Amino acid sequence: MKVLSYRDPGYVEFVQGLKRRAIPGDDVRDLVSGIISEVSAKGDAALFEYARRFDRVELSKESLFVSEAEFAEAKKAVSPATKKAIAASLKNITEFAKRSMRKDWSYRNAEGARVGERFTPFERVGVYVPGGKAPLVSTALMTAGFAKAAKVPEILGATPCGPDGKVNPALLYALYAAGVREVIKIGGAQAIAAMALGTESVSPVDRVFGPGNKFVVEAKRQLVGAVSIDLLPGPSEVLVLSDKTGNAEFIAADLLAQAEHGGDSVIGFVTDSKALIGKVQKAIGRQLETLSRAEYIREVIEKETFMLHVKSFADGVAISNDFAPEHLSLVCAEEKKWLKEIRTAGAIYVGNLSAVAVGDFLAGPSHTLPTGGGGRSFSGLRADQFQRRTSVVKLDAGAVKKSLASVEEFARIEGLDAHGRSVSIRVEN
CATH class of the missing domain: 3.40.50.1980 (Nitrogenase molybdenum iron protein domain)
Incomplete structure (x- = not known):
């Protein structure tokens, strides 16, 4: 896995690369x-x-x-x-x-x-x-x-x-x-x-x-x-953004759960607590040995997982917004403050007890969410996406008359006299 601190060479370049665009090869x-x-x-x-x-x-x-x-x-x-x-x-x-x-x-x-x-x-x-x-x-x-x-x-x-x-x-x-x-x-x-x-x-x-x-x-x-x-939902992603209040065992469990999808899954952990990174790494090692899909998970942890030690929690929030994760686990002392600053995540899980798997299986919102940076442009699947929107306009004689002057002016500007006539004929008759 990739582990970097803000003091390390290559940190800035790596972070800049996290601002992704979902463009195929x-x-x-x-x-x-x-x-x-x-x-x-x-x-x-x-x-x-x-x-x-x-x-x-x-x-x-x-x-x-x-x-x-x-x-x-x-x-x-x-x-x-x-x-x-x-x-x-x-x-x-x-x-x-x-x-x-x-x-x-x-x-x-x-x-x-x-x-x-x-x-x-x-x-x-x-x-x-x-x-x-x-x-x-x-x-x-x-x-x-x-x-x-x-x-x-x-x-x-x-x-x-x-x-x-x-x-x-x-x-x-x-x-x-x-x-x-x-x-x-x-x-x-x-x-x-x-x-x-x-x-x-x-x-x-x-x-x-x-x-x-x-x-x-x-x-x-x-x-x-x-x-x-609906949207462009690809391989699974999770980003855990935590301050020192994060429970290392819980964080490791969420990272492993998403890595369980295997393949092209992307797993990230960002924190302003360097000590917590070490604890999470150890927890991953312990928990991994108990899991039935350890072979798939280990490959994702080794190849597709990153951990970043940031200078401040605000820097972590900025990285999250650039990364636009499918799932974001937000664990911090000032939940309300920082929740307002998150703009691009597909779904946000707030607090140590909010396991992403509950959202995956049971909570109610769809787990079909934008990936690959698509969260900057798409929202997750919603019920209203199964509805077709149709606008409806109904005019009576008074509304037609009041609309005429403005319509005729637009028709004059755009050189579309038939448009203007289609309204004036209704007023004249």
Whole structure:
């Protein structure tokens, strides 16, 4: 892991490099572009070929979608404890979503026109759930659960299956509980392309949601226009920003928990207490030996983890805002003061007891959050992203008359006399 103090050579250069932009490499861009073109041109056949190549599974039109029998088998296979945990998470998601959805509104403007907005759910959305080393049951809930709360009529799920053609039963049960009735057994950029463009078997969606690896993220980026997207959530990140009040054992546990995702995960710890860095390092060493996924975690700790000793807590806050972490754990004596200064984090966990994993699984807000520096431009997934906004304007005779002079002046300035005439004709008649 990289450990630097503000006094060390290379510190300034390293910190400057933490101000990231989520820009893909040419190799990723070109590969994804090719996959999208193949799916667009060949449809189902391209999906089956990529499933064979990447997931080592033979799929057909008959096995592309999860069947009703597979949903039923999953329900039987899942333990009561898992069902209870899924229900608890969905309950919190639904209650959180209800409070964050936008409501219709209207008012009369200065000319007397009735103007406002109405919000309706998208008719059909796609939610992507990554495969890989673990069944991300919580991701199914943190995407489809919000769609269900927003009353989206049709939710298409996409997740890669195993070589046996099966999807993890707990994941399937979670998708079903969250309102998903269609699931394609496809992962990667090809799944995003299928949902956005459609194939012979897959009906296209209006908007695509969900996290993924760099190829999934790039596919979403390239397909904007064919479909709308939620945000660009990639591999997991955490930044712990702590003063001397931080509990080293808790901090180490949060760092290890996010490193557990493996792959391209990014793990950071910033503090104005040099002594705390040493304590956290020792705690990581102790705790790592007790974890079942130690092999994956150790690689992330060695290659993708940094610890910075900053001159002041204010410097740490500045670094956090430049880094724009997916998850920020803020541990300090003056919580209210410093919380106000955090601007770019996807989600903030305040205090020693606020484990990031509670937000990942249960608390209510979605854990689908911007990564790679995207927090400067995007917010995390929200219920109102499943709503289509439409503005509404209604004028009566008095409002048209009061609007005429200003409209005619704009029409004169812009040389659009038909615009002016479309209003004056209503006043004259």
